[in-house]
Amino acid sequence: MSEPGMAPLTEPFYDGLGRGELLIQHCKACDRTIMYPRHRCPFCYEADLDWVTSAGRGVLHSFTVQRLGAPSGFEADTPYALGVVKLAENVQLLGRLWPDAGGGWDSYACDAEVEFHPAGQDEISRRPVAWFRLGSPSS
Amino acid sequence: MTTAATADEAAFVGIGELPSGRYPDRAFMGGLVDVAVAAVRDAGLAMTDIDTILLIPCLHSGADQADLVFSRVVEELGLNGRAKSNVMFHSGGSTSDNTVRSAISLINSGHAHNVLILQAEKWGSAPLIEMIDMLTANGIPREWEKASGLSFNAVGALIQRRYMAASGSTPQDMASVCVALREWARLNPNAMYKDKTLSVEQVLGSRMVSDPLHAFECPMMADGAVGLVLTSAREASKAQDAWVRVAGSGGCVSHYSIGQEADLAVLGWPTAAAPAYEQAGWGPGDADIAEVYDSYAAVLTIALEGLGLAPAGEAGRMFAAGDFSPGGTLPVNTNGGLLSAGHTGVGGGTALLAEAVRQLLGRAGPDRQIPDAQRAVCGGSGGTYMDSQVLLLERVTK
Numbered sequence: 001m002s003e004p005g006m007a008p009l010t011e012p013f014y015d016g017l018g019r020g021e022l023l024i025q026h027c028k029a030c031d032r033t034i035m036y037p038r039h040r041c042p043f044c045y046e047a048d049l050d051w052v053t054s055a056g057r058g059v060l061h062s063f064t065v066q067r068l069g070a071p072s073g074f075e076a077d078t079p080y081a082l083g084v085v086k087l088a089e090n091v092q093l094l095g096r097l098w099p100d101a102g103g104g105w106d107s108y109a110c111d112a113e114v115e116f117h118p119a120g121q122d123e124i125s126r127r128p129v130a131w132f133r134l135g136s137p138s139s
Numbered sequence: 140m141t142t143a144a145t146a147d148e149a150a151f152v153g154i155g156e157l158p159s160g161r162y163p164d165r166a167f168m169g170g171l172v173d174v175a176v177a178a179v180r181d182a183g184l185a186m187t188d189i190d191t192i193l194l195i196p197c198l199h200s201g202a203d204q205a206d207l208v209f210s211r212v213v214e215e216l217g218l219n220g221r222a223k224s225n226v227m228f229h230s231g232g233s234t235s236d237n238t239v240r241s242a243i244s245l246i247n248s249g250h251a252h253n254v255l256i257l258q259a260e261k262w263g264s265a266p267l268i269e270m271i272d273m274l275t276a277n278g279i280p281r282e283w284e285k286a287s288g289l290s291f292n293a294v295g296a297l298i299q300r301r302y303m304a305a306s307g308s309t310p311q312d313m314a315s316v317c318v319a320l321r322e323w324a325r326l327n328p329n330a331m332y333k334d335k336t337l338s339v340e341q342v343l344g345s346r347m348v349s350d351p352l353h354a355f356e357c358p359m360m361a362d363g364a365v366g367l368v369l370t371s372a373r374e375a376s377k378a379q380d381a382w383v384r385v386a387g388s389g390g391c392v393s394h395y396s397i398g399q400e401a402d403l404a405v406l407g408w409p410t411a412a413a414p415a416y417e418q419a420g421w422g423p424g425d426a427d428i429a430e431v432y433d434s435y436a437a438v439l440t441i442a443l444e445g446l447g448l449a450p451a452g453e454a455g456r457m458f459a460a461g462d463f464s465p466g467g468t469l470p471v472n473t474n475g476g477l478l479s480a481g482h483t484g485v486g487g488g489t490a491l492l493a494e495a496v497r498q499l500l501g502r503a504g505p506d507r508q509i510p511d512a513q514r515a516v517c518g519g520s521g522g523t524y525m526d527s528q529v530l531l532l533e534r535v536t537k
Contacts, residue, residue, distance in 0.1 A: 002282070010282050036283040036396070062304070062403050064296035065350040066288060069357075071275040072268065074288040082287050084297060084398050094284045094398030105350075110304035127286040 009037040012051055014128040020118035022054040022130050024089055035091035056116030058087040065105050081105045085114055085132055095130040144535050149243035150375035150382035151496045153182025153368035159361040159481035160331040163264040167203045170259045170364035172215050178366030183378030191251040193238050194227040195258035198484040199265040231521025232432055235489040236528035242369050243385050256367040260484040262360035278522040280396045292357050294397050294523050295435035296349040301403035302437035308455030314342035315459040316436035317356055317478055322464050324475025326507035331361045331481030358434045361481025365489045376537050383499045387419030387531035397523045407527035408445020415529040423447030428498050428509050430491040431518035433476040442518045470509050488519040499534040
């Protein structure tokens with residue numbers, strides 16, 4: 001499934017999503033977190049990299065709801081929401097957003113607290129993406 | 140250090156342009172040849188004076204792109220055996236800025252005497268879904284973001300949502316950007332939408348594509364072609380009373396993937412602008428016009444603020460107040476921009492650059508020529524707005 005040579009980066013990340021975990025690449029040489037996974041650390045350029053599990057808490061930098069003009073293969077998914085999430089681990093990524101209690105995304109706003117909430121294994125096999133929902137203040 | 144005008148430095152002297160829009164019967168190579176001839180004649184030169192051709196890539200066809208790379212233009216223009224070099228740069232929408240940097244360096248160093256920059260695109264005639272899929276497949280990390288279903292309009296929407304949250308701009312403010320550009324396009328006979336008026340109500344009444352972007356806030360793909368000629372100031376002074384120099388330049392590549400941009404409401408503009416103004420020895424308050432990449436409203440407002448042409452967070456409200464419209468305090472995107480002159484792919488930035496040169500040469504025609512335009516701020520951006528490129532242009536007279 002992965003392009004040649006990419007499996008060491010993609011498979012641990014995708015497998016993590018399938019288990020319901022959001023993994024962040026980590027540089028053992030300089031102890032920095034890295035997202036998305038790289039071939040070498042973009043801070044110290046060493047290749048001694050492993051993974052840490054994200055606590056899944058972050059802030060929504062921006063988001064959009066795709067309604068019309070989806071790319072080929074995504075037409076049946078519309079409407080669906082995408083967001084850029086800044087995680088507490090000092091990395092950020094683009095992910096999908098779960099609909100809110102109203103079935104849409106009206107409760108979402110820039111700078112809202114969000115939390116990682118995994119999609120099922122079937123969905124991750126189809127589309128390996130991190131999913132987030134609005135964070136519950138009590139949890 | 141500021142740069143003073145010298146006889147050896149590069150000078151813009153000629154422009155050629157074809158109307159933007161849907162022209163399925165206009166041949167790609169024919170369009171390139173037409174703007175080449177127009178630009179060289181406008182420069183007061185002969186085609187045989189051209190020794191270097193710098194090409195802006197096309198996105199509609201791999202075969203046409205290959206023709207550019209393999210020097211077909213040289214042969215079509217009868218420059219076999221005369222042209223020293225036929226070469227292409229590519230940084231998406233900011234390609235024209237990077238190409239100009241190359242052109243002026245070649246001329247300043249004596250490696251080239253007369254440079255012809257050529258661009259043509261047939262996006263407006265190409266199959267829409269193929270172009271959407273092509274854009275979706277590129278500039279997005281295949282392993283990490285493509286599976287999310289990110290579309291190109293969604294990239295613009297993520298930027299616009301963040302800008303609106305950071306600035307407090309309303310949907311009406313953002314729609315007014317599109318309306319202002321339409322008012323400029325109405326004055327440009329080469330603009331795709333020269334014959335269609337647009338109101339804030341029409342924009343906000345159009346269908347939601349990718350929140351907060353409505354259909355009329357998304358750029359329409361267009362065919363188009365532009366040619367530009369540069370020579371040395373010494374040569375320019377033989378045939379022209381006025382020419383245009385590059386007084387300053389700066390750039391910043393701020394990300395590759397949209398998910399990695401640190402601040403979607405800022406991008407690379409402040410970093411790119413500071414050294415450009417320092418080199419030019421003048422500031423944003425000295426600009427007579429601005430021609431800045433505008434494939435979505437917020438892409439333009441963010442750039443204007445980063446370029447110091449509007450206070451932080453105010454550009455949207457300034458558009459709503461008419462400050463950047465015809466008759467306003469600072470003319471912005473006087474050709475109608477990508478949003479109303481037409482999105483000609485990589486050529487959208489080239490058309491804005493050509494408009495800046497045209498205005499400074501005083502050749503913009505009676506309807507939209509800005510009187511006594513001496514200084515222009517040009518801004519280009521490409522791909523997922525991954526880079527912010529600044530060129531500061533000045534009119535020079537003999």
